[in-house]
Amino acid sequence: MPRSYRVAILGATGAVGTELLDLLASRNFPIADLKLLASPRSAGCQLSFQGECLPVEVVTEQSFDQVDLVLASAGASTSRLWAAKAVAAGAVVIDNSSAFRLNPEVPLVVPEVNPQAAATHEGIIANPNCTTILLSLAVWPLHRVQPIQRLVVATYQSASGAGARAMEELKNQAQAILQGEAPQSEIFPYPLAFNLFPHNSQLNDQGYCEEELKMVNETRKIFATPNLRVTATCVRVPVLRAHSEAINLEFSQPFAVEKARSILSQAPGIKLVEDWQANYFPMPMEASGQDAVLVGRIRQDISHACGLELWLSGDQIRKGAALNAVQIAELLVTQSWLRPAVTLAR
């Protein structure tokens, strides 16, 4: 009889937490016991899992006793506070925050790209940022055939990237504007409805925002190509869910469009969406709720003999966050890599 596991979700009531619950159920993850953890603000709620009502508990020092696997999705400061404690208690943590992603001792894993990295974990495995996961799924299959020299990306990021409340804010703003009223902004610094603005994460001295640097640094780490040349412009757009990306790729040799199309049509996690007659390509409306990242508009770049252009839309709560984390958990189980750090020979 296959083993089943004691799982805890840290940040169970957020947009990603809710999706984690759905995915664990729909993918029949082998669960012996499920513990829902959250901050005091959310504790006391009940969430439904496979027909059962489970209480949401406040996370405490004792929360991780008798837990094999923690799926953490409550932000970087919460992960910094609790991940080491969970590991010390014998759990393996799959962390969806940015807290450990660039820590050289923590693997950063997209199961379709670098599954073997997960084998090296010492208790914590990091889940990449949403825009990075979508990008890496689309370009890794090409990069492994012919190394990419440079990536220029522009993103079109939905409100859901800032959580469930941001999606509500976008809808409320749209309603206000349609009624001729002034839109109110609390989550976002500026109105997003019928507007857009560069991503509102912190800027560094070079003028890159955190979101852009995540794309640069995380892609390098996942691809194990520390010098990969990447630049990004990240933009919030008034879309509810699913991010899109315009991707310009430079190779050192020409990369035939037909070859790229053939490779991507067979790549895992991707669905090729291209109807050139109907001008039909990936759209966030259609990517929402889908496991697959929609990729299309593969073109030879007319400005560069060794360039390709790609376009994608992907559900950043699903493959961009929750699904990737559950896939890592499945990988640990199937490969028998779900051993707690305390059993590692150090």
Add this chain to the structure above:
Amino acid sequence: MPRSYRVAILGATGAVGTELLDLLASRNFPIADLKLLASPRSAGCQLSFQGECLPVEVVTEQSFDQVDLVLASAGASTSRLWAAKAVAAGAVVIDNSSAFRLNPEVPLVVPEVNPQAAATHEGIIANPNCTTILLSLAVWPLHRVQPIQRLVVATYQSASGAGARAMEELKNQAQAILQGEAPQSEIFPYPLAFNLFPHNSQLNDQGYCEEELKMVNETRKIFATPNLRVTATCVRVPVLRAHSEAINLEFSQPFAVEKARSILSQAPGIKLVEDWQANYFPMPMEASGQDAVLVGRIRQDISHACGLELWLSGDQIRKGAALNAVQIAELLVTQSWLRPAVTLAR
């Protein structure tokens, strides 16, 4: 006493036509007589100009008699039908359609970039496409100092680019979605509200859409740099008015950010919008209704030693169409270039 001119607007009732009327009034263009022309569908309307109600007439063979200047904004097929007749009747045509833009005998003019090209007209002067005008205003001041080697652009184009009815469609779709109803699409092929999609203009065999090729070919012509390497990804976003662009520039030598910022802060037609502390940069909401194109987020590209990144938002009905046309008209008047083609020595 300065001369004044007999002006006709062809396509007076459209989004750009209405804006042309506003601008001719607010900029005190020296008008002796103003004729509003449109298709039979719109004729019979009355439009207000400087407190007067002017009738909209159906365009006929006689419409251009006694007219010095025609501002045409009724689409390429209408311009192809009437422009030569207007020129034969002695008028100069400033054409906002794509009909003549790439015709080598027709100058394509952005007054801040290549005013001298207007002097060579033989009756028709073309107004560039909106995305091209915005792009050229922002990058020409840098290109003239240090030639650009390659441009990689991604656009974020508002509904207004498809006209006033498209703006209504976006609002109606948003209202439907907020009420839980299915959005209806007539102008656009897919719902635009809370969604986005690659620009729905016709695709060529290489996979570039017309809108993207306009950016490539028109920028080359305006800059008189036929081999300029340009690639673009054009995307419709659920914004009512004003387009935005993420622009990646490659030079053959490094271009210091401070130098670029200093140049752009003094460039005509541009307003530098950069508050790095507040993460405040150009937004379509703020660009709407403004003459100036808002430019900001000037960054050294971390993926290319000779690269720069720019971000802009500009009102594509105003500077992207009507204002540029009126500025061309002003240029013809102030430079005494408003001579009819029949007087040209051929």
